[in-house]
Amino acid sequence: MSIGVRGKMMRTLPTFDNVREAAGRIQPYIHRTPVLTSRTLNSMVGAELFLKAENFQRVGAFKARGACNAVFALPENEARRGVATHSSGNHAQAIAFAAGLRGIRAIVVMPEDAPAVKVAAVKGYGAEIVWAGSNPLDREQAIKTVLAETGAIFVHPSNHFQVIAGQGTAAVELLEEVPALDMVMAPVGGGGLLAGTALSVKALSPRTRVIGAEPATVDDATRSLRDGRIYPPTNACTIADGLRTFLGDLTFPLICELVSDIVTVSEAGIVAAMRLIWERMKIIIEPSAAVPVAALFEHPDLCRGQRIGIILSGGNVDLDHLPWLQSESTLPAHALASVSAR
Amino acid sequence: MSIGVRGKMMRTLPTFDNVREAAGRIQPYIHRTPVLTSRTLNSMVGAELFLKAENFQRVGAFKARGACNAVFALPENEARRGVATHSSGNHAQAIAFAAGLRGIRAIVVMPEDAPAVKVAAVKGYGAEIVWAGSNPLDREQAIKTVLAETGAIFVHPSNHFQVIAGQGTAAVELLEEVPALDMVMAPVGGGGLLAGTALSVKALSPRTRVIGAEPATVDDATRSLRDGRIYPPTNACTIADGLRTFLGDLTFPLICELVSDIVTVSEAGIVAAMRLIWERMKIIIEPSAAVPVAALFEHPDLCRGQRIGIILSGGNVDLDHLPWLQSESTLPAHALASVSAR
Numbered sequence: 001m002s003i004g005v006r007g008k009m010m011r012t013l014p015t016f017d018n019v020r021e022a023a024g025r026i027q028p029y030i031h032r033t034p035v036l037t038s039r040t041l042n043s044m045v046g047a048e049l050f051l052k053a054e055n056f057q058r059v060g061a062f063k064a065r066g067a068c069n070a071v072f073a074l075p076e077n078e079a080r081r082g083v084a085t086h087s088s089g090n091h092a093q094a095i096a097f098a099a100g101l102r103g104i105r106a107i108v109v110m111p112e113d114a115p116a117v118k119v120a121a122v123k124g125y126g127a128e129i130v131w132a133g134s135n136p137l138d139r140e141q142a143i144k145t146v147l148a149e150t151g152a153i154f155v156h157p158s159n160h161f162q163v164i165a166g167q168g169t170a171a172v173e174l175l176e177e178v179p180a181l182d183m184v185m186a187p188v189g190g191g192g193l194l195a196g197t198a199l200s201v202k203a204l205s206p207r208t209r210v211i212g213a214e215p216a217t218v219d220d221a222t223r224s225l226r227d228g229r230i231y232p233p234t235n236a237c238t239i240a241d242g243l244r245t246f247l248g249d250l251t252f253p254l255i256c257e258l259v260s261d262i263v264t265v266s267e268a269g270i271v272a273a274m275r276l277i278w279e280r281m282k283i284i285i286e287p288s289a290a291v292p293v294a295a296l297f298e299h300p301d302l303c304r305g306q307r308i309g310i311i312l313s314g315g316n317v318d319l320d321h322l323p324w325l326q327s328e329s330t331l332p333a334h335a336l337a338s339v340s341a342r
Numbered sequence: 343m344s345i346g347v348r349g350k351m352m353r354t355l356p357t358f359d360n361v362r363e364a365a366g367r368i369q370p371y372i373h374r375t376p377v378l379t380s381r382t383l384n385s386m387v388g389a390e391l392f393l394k395a396e397n398f399q400r401v402g403a404f405k406a407r408g409a410c411n412a413v414f415a416l417p418e419n420e421a422r423r424g425v426a427t428h429s430s431g432n433h434a435q436a437i438a439f440a441a442g443l444r445g446i447r448a449i450v451v452m453p454e455d456a457p458a459v460k461v462a463a464v465k466g467y468g469a470e471i472v473w474a475g476s477n478p479l480d481r482e483q484a485i486k487t488v489l490a491e492t493g494a495i496f497v498h499p500s501n502h503f504q505v506i507a508g509q510g511t512a513a514v515e516l517l518e519e520v521p522a523l524d525m526v527m528a529p530v531g532g533g534g535l536l537a538g539t540a541l542s543v544k545a546l547s548p549r550t551r552v553i554g555a556e557p558a559t560v561d562d563a564t565r566s567l568r569d570g571r572i573y574p575p576t577n578a579c580t581i582a583d584g585l586r587t588f589l590g591d592l593t594f595p596l597i598c599e600l601v602s603d604i605v606t607v608s609e610a611g612i613v614a615a616m617r618l619i620w621e622r623m624k625i626i627i628e629p630s631a632a633v634p635v636a637a638l639f640e641h642p643d644l645c646r647g648q649r650i651g652i653i654l655s656g657g658n659v660d661l662d663h664l665p666w667l668q669s670e671s672t673l674p675a676h677a678l679a680s681v682s683a684r
Contacts, residue, residue, distance in 0.1 A: 034376070055624045056623075056624055060624060275661060278626055278661060279661060281398075282397045282398055282402060282625060282626040282627075282657035283624060283625055283626065284620055284624040284625065284626060285624075315624035319617060319620060319621060319664070319666065320666070320667065322661070322664070324661065324662070325662065325667070
């Protein structure tokens with residue numbers, strides 16, 4: 001399938017066949033994560049929820065899927081050149097992890113202010129780190145230099161054919177376990193997870209709607225989908241640090257074609273949803289993973305009475321800086337009213 | 343089986359038959375919790391670990407098993423009188439939960455300084471609360487008054503025939519899933535979980551050793567097992583607040599007969615083990631559940647090279663007061679040295 005975006009060169013988009021290939025390719029390296037349910041949560045939102053727990057995935061996030069697929073899809077002569085990426089988040093660890101598995105070089109451009117714990121994790125997997133300033137231009141320049149000097153293959157965190165195909169494998173597993181869903185929700189930042197999820201859902205269960213969720217403070221995906229053009233990222237902050245990126249010329253056309261809607265949620269709603277999952281389900285999810293959960297509370301009409309799959313994207317959190325210990329957060333009143341029963 | 347303790351009246355002890363009965367009785371009301379593994383943790387401790395995740399149990403702890411068994415084992419004429427207990431912790435919620443399921447009255451004696459969140463949870467399940475001072479004598483007096491005035495049936499948090507039998511069902515499920523274990527570890531406070539676990543393990547896999555773990559600051563179980571007599575609780579503090587109770591005339595003889603050893607761990611070790619499980623396994627466990635995990639690091643000779651089952655007892659934590667945000671904690675140096683690889 002090929003779709004042109006705003007007059008740019010047509011690029012070949014991944015299809016569900018590529019997701020199927022990815023599933024076979026990465027199966028030896030990733031976890032088949034469990035699908036969790038919670039009657040407490042169900043009764044609070046008035047829906048039946050099926051949570052695909054990618055917080056239990058290798059490296060603690062779904063990113064292991066796309067990174068493994070991209071790295072293991074490389075022919076031997078390209079793999080020998082190594083891989084490179086820019087990321088201060090889960091994709092950095094995922095690329096380092098995947099390259100380590102294949103025994104090839106990995107170079108990660110990270111901002112100088114990246115948290116020490118993330119730097120240590122990337123190094124722990126054996127990747128090399130190249131430092132750059134924290135603004136996007138510095139980062140672009142740094143990765144260009146790396147690619148020119150090393151000949152390494154660039155693996156973009158989201159807008160990459162095999163990365164999108166790899167991320168789609170989580171939804172395949174979800175639908176294998178719970179076939180009849182009314183809706184599948186995923187957070188959207190760069191759109192790799194949402195696009196891959198949509199490919200799988202629409203192929204396996206065409207009547208199931210796919211809904212993206214993003215922080216209201218960085219609502220570029222919502223506006224992009226509405227206006228049919230990719231908006232640049234805003235400078236705004238969000239606690240869901242994995243979602244500050246923006247759509248690309250592969251992820252955007254897939255989302256335009258296959259995703260029913262993108263909804264936004266408040267920062268307070270993200271924090272409250274994250275805490276709720278920790279307290280009631282006893283699992284650790286990161287703020288980005290809480291974004292679609294927050295949408296259940298902030299968009300109740302969308303969800304009520306539905307069977308809903310949610311990709312819980314990851315669980316990498318700095319336990320020294322938990323959001324509810326720094327700022328006030330509240331669930332919407334209708335949610336708080338039903339919190340008492342487990 | 344009947345064993346006398348220090349000249350006291352002989353009391354009938356539960357056997358594995360009672361655990362089997364309990365398993366059938368409580369099956370409709372409890373979760374069959376998953377057994378989790380982690381290659382990171384395995385490589386850190388040099389053992390193969392199988393963690394029975396009772397933090398995912400109803401009410402967030404294994405206590406739901408014993409409470410459901412005690413409540414549903416009551417004949418109709420006794421059940422009609424209601425049940426009562428004293429607890430500020432998971433047993434209080436569990437009794438409230440079980441009584442609610444059976445539709446009978448539950449009265450819980452709680453200390454006036456019990457955390458508001460625990461009080462709310464007990465009330466949320468529909469139990470009545472009777473306030474008492476926070477010292478054991480006040481509590482004893484309050485429960486006596488409640489029993490005399492209401493005729494309710496007392497369900498002790500640990501030293502109770504059907505509670506012990508119920509707690510043993512977790513180990514039954516563990517051994518059904520992972521039959522060939524060298525060792526099963528559980529935390530010990532009042533000893534209900536450890537005694538029940540030992541009943542199951544010794545019946546199903548006689549060669550498997552059962553080891554208890556408790557905080558060094560409240561090592562009454564260690565000293566009791568060593569000296570063959572029940573020591574009263576010390577006044578010392580521990581972060582593992584579920585383990586401040588002491589052994590009874592049912593739990594103690596079972597532990598003496600069936601448990602190979604009880605080991606102690608430091609407070610810093612408990613905090614570090616708890617944080618490690620949160621960070622690496624992305625699950626929330628409470629300090630008491632971290633006690634046997636800490637033992638793996640503080641008693642490496644006991645564990646190395648073994649296949650070890652661990653009952654992760656529960657996951658009820660006050661997310662506003664996490665221990666690593668208040669005090670310094672460290673893993674033993676040999677553990678820290680191997681933290682880098684996931």
